[in-house]
Amino acid sequence: MSMDALAELESSGLVELSTFTDEAALRAWNTKYFGDKGLMKAALAGIGKVPKEQRAAYGQEANRVKVALESAYATALDAAKEKALLASLNEAPLDATLPGRTRPRGRLHPATQILRDIYRIFGDLGFQIYRSREVESDDLNFEQLNMPPHHPARDMWDTFFTTTPGTILRTHTSPGQIHVMRERCPEPIRVILPGMCYRNEAISTRSEIQFLQVEGLVIGEGVTMADLKGTITAFARRMFGPDRQVRIRSSYFPFTEPSIEVDIDWPKDDPNRDRLTKGTGWLEILGAGMVHPTVLRNGGYDPDKVTGFAFGMGPQRMLMLKHAIDDIRLFWQNDRRFLEQF
Ligand code: FA5
Numbered sequence: 413m414s415m416d417a418l419a420e421l422e423s424s425g426l427v428e429l430s431t432f433t434d435e436a437a438l439r440a441w442n443t444k445y446f447g448d449k450g451l452m453k454a455a456l457a458g459i460g461k462v463p464k465e466q467r468a469a470y471g472q473e474a475n476r477v478k479v480a481l482e483s484a485y486a487t488a489l490d491a492a493k494e495k496a497l498l499a500s501l502n503e504a505p506l507d508a509t510l511p512g513r514t515r516p517r518g519r520l521h522p523a524t525q526i527l528r529d530i531y532r533i534f535g536d537l538g539f540q541i542y543r544s545r546e547v548e549s550d551d552l553n554f555e556q557l558n559m560p561p562h563h564p565a566r567d568m569w570d571t572f573f574t575t576t577p578g579t580i581l582r583t584h585t586s587p588g589q590i591h592v593m594r595e596r597c598p599e600p601i602r603v604i605l606p607g608m609c610y611r612n613e614a615i616s617t618r619s620e621i622q623f624l625q626v627e628g629l630v631i632g633e634g635v636t637m638a639d640l641k642g643t644i645t646a647f648a649r650r651m652f653g654p655d656r657q658v659r660i661r662s663s664y665f666p667f668t669e670p671s672i673e674v675d676i677d678w679p680k681d682d683p684n685r686d687r688l689t690k691g692t693g694w695l696e697i698l699g700a701g702m703v704h705p706t707v708l709r710n711g712g713y714d715p716d717k718v719t720g721f722a723f724g725m726g727p728q729r730m731l732m733l734k735h736a737i738d739d740i741r742l743f744w745q746n747d748r749r750f751l752e753q754f
Contacts, residue, residue: 415466415473421455422477429484435492442485452478522754523624523743526727526734527606530626533650534604537643539628542603544588546610550578552587556710557667565666570612572621581610584724585627586667589703592629593711600632601720606727617688617739618695624727629703631713631720637670637702640721644674644700651730652676659694668701668722682736695733698725 425445432438445452455474462470520528531541559565569583588605605627615621630639641660648658656676663673675694678685689695700723705715713720728740735754742750 414462415470418455418470418473418477421451422480425451425481426484429481429488432488433492433495435489435496438485438489438492445481445485452481519752519754521743521751522731523727525754526731527624527626529651530604530606530725530727533647534628537646538602540603542588542592542605544585544591544605544607544627546582546608547574548580548582548587550580552590553580553582553584556590556707557586558704558706558710559666563666565664572610572612582607583611584609585625586722586724588627589629589667589707589722590711593631593708593713597712600718602630602632604628615741617741618729618732620728620740620744622744623740626725626727628700628723628725629720630722631703631708631718633718635719635721637721640672640700640702640723643721644698644723648674648676652734656733663699663701665699665701667704667707668699669704671699671701674698674700674723676730676733678733679736684736684738688732688738695729697729697733698723700724 425441429438429441432441444450447453456478459467459471459474535541553569553571554563554566555561571583572581574580585605585607588607592601592603592605607625608622609625610622611619613619613621628643630643644660645658648656652658659675659677661673661675663671665671673696675692675696677693678689678695680693685693700721703720703722708715708718708720728743731737731743732740
């Protein structure tokens with residue numbers, strides 16, 4: 413290979429390139445010059461045969477030719493692509509009258525939506541929102557709520573323990589009652605406490621191991637069971653509408669006395685009604701009662717001067733009732749086919 417041969421390679425390469433306008437021909441040219449067995453490769457490899465004193469000059473010139481051909485190729489390829497694009501646009505011209513493409517819209521998770529409904533309803537009833545912790549002490553989750561160690565009622569809540577002794581994942585939002593009382597005492601209280609709870613129990617169509625609760629707590633002079641019933645009924649009317657029935661049953665919780673549970677009737681026309689309500693037609697949404705004197709005392713209040721009521725409701729159960737959802741597991745599965753219905 414000589415300097416002349418290099419000059420010849422450059423000029424013939426550029427001339428050939430200028431005759432091609434389509435992408436396929438250009439790519440074939442690229443293989444001819446820059447492929448493994450291409451002319452440029454051969455010219456660069458030929459440096460070994462150049463006399464020693466000319467090698468440096470030859471090498472420099474060969475590199476210059478290589479760069480010149482590469483850049484001419486890149487320019488020609490861009491031009492060919494643009495030409496092809498313009499041709500395709502002319503073939504199918506832009507129709508400015510076509511409707512735009514709709515973009516999928518984000519939305520709130522149904523659990524967030526119902527929490528906001530709950531906040532609005534209780535906000536109208538004069539309640540404040542109070543946040544409490546999910547990792548809780550055994551003391552507040554059980555003991556301060558009138559359940560000493562080995563109290564049989566602890567079996568009502570299957571607990572997730574942590575590796576730190578005495579520290580658990582709260583099984584209900586009720587320990588928040590103690591936090592609020594100790595912070596607000598001796599002021600009257602009217603709050604709700606929303607948040608996640610955890611129970612080590614069998615997962616079923618109605619029960620999850622991680623689920624939401626909203627606790628309610630009212631403390632003041634002369635607060636009665638009638639106030640509790642009135643509050644719950646007013647809430648249920650606004651949440652479910654005037655046509656749905658509310659059932660109040662007596663129940664037992666160690667931290668309330670007396671205690672009740674509240675059910676809502678499952679939509680009557682839903683074919684899954686019997687299966688989801690175990691044939692009763694009712695689904696339980698909350699437990700409640702008059703705050704036990706021991707709990708009032710643990711919170712710093714004097715049960716001879718004030719009384720209070722508390723409740724703990726399950727927002728996911730309420731969503732099931734509102735929309736006849738037949739499986740509570742759907743909420744945390746993040747299946748868009750389910751979520752997009754809300
Ligand atoms: C309690 O957790 C009491 N702390 C409620 C309470 C508060 C009573 C204040 C008195 C005073 P219970 O375990 O029944 O009670 O749960 C209350 C509600 O949470 C249930 O009615 C249900 O709506 C919901 N819930 C309970 N367990 C689950 C679960 N595994 N999955 C989904 N929701 C649940």
